Amino acid sequence: MTVRRTGGAPETGADRGRTARPPLTGPQRFLLAGSFLITLGSFAVLPYMSVLLHQRLGLGIGTVGVVLAVASLIQFAGGVAAGPVTGRIGLRRAMLLALALRTAGFAAFVPGLTSWVLAVGALLLVSAGAALYLPANKAYLVEGASEVARPRLLSASGSAFNAGMALGPPAAAPLVMGSPGVLFSCVCVLFALVGAGHALLPREASDRGGGRPAATPVRGSVAPPSGPSPFLVTVLSVYAFMFFQHYLALYAVPRTSAAFYGAVLTGYAALLVVAQPLLAERVAALSYPAALRMGFGAMAAGMAAIGAGGHAGIAVGGALLCLGEIVLFLKNDLEALARSTAAPASVFGRQRLAAGIGAFASGVVGGQLYGAAESAGSARGFWAAVCLQCLLLPVFLLRRRRAPARRRTARDPEGSRAAAD
Template identity: 65%
Template sequence: MSPRSGRPAGFTGPQRFLLAGSFLIPLGSFAVLPFMSVLLHERLGMGLGAVGVVLATASLVQFSGGVVGGATAERLGLRRTMLLALVIRTVGFAAFLPGLRHAYVAVAALFLVSCGAALYLPANKAYLVHGVEEARRPLLLSASGSALNAGIALGPLAAAPFVLNFSAGLFTAVAVLFAAITAGHALLPAEGPSPAPAGPGREDGEDTGNATRQSVLPFAVTVLSLYLFMFFQHYLALYAVPRTSATYYGLVLALYALLLVVAQPLLSGWIARLPYARALRIGFAAMATGMATLALGNHAAILAGALLICCAEVILFLKNDLEALARSPRSPAVVFGRQRLAAGIGAFVSGVAGGEGYQAAERADHAGLFWAAVAVQCVVLPPLLTAALRVRRVRNGSPTSGVSGETA
């Protein structure tokens, strides 16, 4: 905080560089990755079944590998881990050039990129908040999230005119971009030592077992949040385009991305101050309302439902990360790695359950029932989860204040 103004101090040079990287890295990645199914199937002749297995496995590696990324960062150091990850990703994107002629090389390139992402993201977030007072973490993490979402939104738009007709040039440009970003990371100062975090209710010297048990809740809530959210992410296009148009669906996505980019930093302080239980109630209520609104199926309902779900994403995803940091005795890199694993588990289960569920609703000619069923889960599953964790804590002889009430 600035002692004179009482306002938060500005970002440091390394923080500004990492925030710029949080935009450029997904911009480059999502100039390529959303088109992988087209490349593998239409250009390289892989069957759709094989393509699905490759993409699902790569996603699982990227998410679950966050645990390995966090452990690596804890041992190797944050800056070194980011550099290693970026070298791997740069090699991966460069390998797409020979991959344009050989499917097995393209698959190997995809897995290199996924492994690099698994290593990079926990170390990146941990470096961003390293040595930063707790009050400034929400703004930094939300600004990083906004930059990332802006890159994700713009990457496919920027690459669409080139991905099929000028693939080699596109992959070359992305590899050069990652090489430049890697060189920039080499100039970052090495992080210094930092004291072990003290979670809520934990004084120095207190047994860390209780803090570790407390950290189970943000992990479990992240699994649930992604499980519910990914129904929206995976199946909105199938639902919205036939009922509106591809152009209208694109407008919905653009407004969603704009709200996400703007709202995350603006609301970060308020979200950080919210008691965890209240944040969960607000977030899951917004998600439930948004899913129920989608079930109406008209233009206004699809837009309103999407924006309500965006509000839920802003609240739940940031609050879960902040709460995981506060409750865990481990380093931020390990915490963020575990959160990535939680996100991967939720997304995987959602993909498995959602396909059959949406197909059944479509066959019954009542696709709106799919969204109504998801809305019911948004209402029912959060209290069931906290109740189950409360029972688990009681059986383990731990206090229950960390699961229910205003401290969630």
């Protein structure tokens, strides 16, 4: 398919070369650096919340589970509020509001170390801020960006977040139990400084009265495209991926060691940070069906490798899961942006909701499935079952894609042939 610019002149290879890598602007560079620092601070604290609530504040483990479930629900499902909020106050102000909520939450953790009520309230504040910040951050990052620039920006954003996630827990480990007040104070100061930097960002075009720039369709797609909804694909992508995230530790640590499991997670994060930007343009160039086959296929192969067991199988499985995550998660966001006429913050908010639904479903199904596999005396059966699901998901999704096309052809065969011509 030949891509045409305004005026009808075909785009040449030289044109694509000149526009393939537009330089990052100052605000974009700041947002990427801020994304790393924000995630670093968040993951210096949040992975240890169950320990703090249970061991330090004395909450029962069942109560802790409920609190964390509610916080996760707010963090993911609350993303749907990003569209209305950013539409009313603008992207920059929405990010400032989100960071104010998170700064207040981390500040409240300091007195909350002696009161579970304050600690739970602080956690919910932090979760509410996270729900609003990420969609607004991504929307500001891609506002006005060309089709060529969007994959690189979104992949760089993902790398920044994943780098913070990888480095946050080990950075906080020396303080989290011995001096948690110092840790929370440092994180609070970090968020306050990053928030002050956000206050210096220029207002986006829509907030200056320039309106929302027209959405640019993904190269090679036809608008409006037929096919599986990116929302549904995101639900199922996260559903499949979270089996790995939730249950690898239960499987790997007894069969290898905690140190090896930690090394796999560190290597996974490093590979994701490096490979995601390098593969971004290739992922963007894939058709959606091809991306689904490749992404779910890599996940299926990764689950099978993990089930084979041993150090090599688990390491190779992690690398394949990383490839699946890169392809599916980036392509889903790009496809959702290309198909929607809504503001990007609304699109990313719905994608967060989809991710939350997928993670919740994976946790519920995975717990029952892993328990059944262990009861049967074969934890490897769990990974075989997940592998089978990953193989069947693209078949299910692409069959749904072909069925509406067949119905349209049956209703209007001449029109369908004309459209194909």
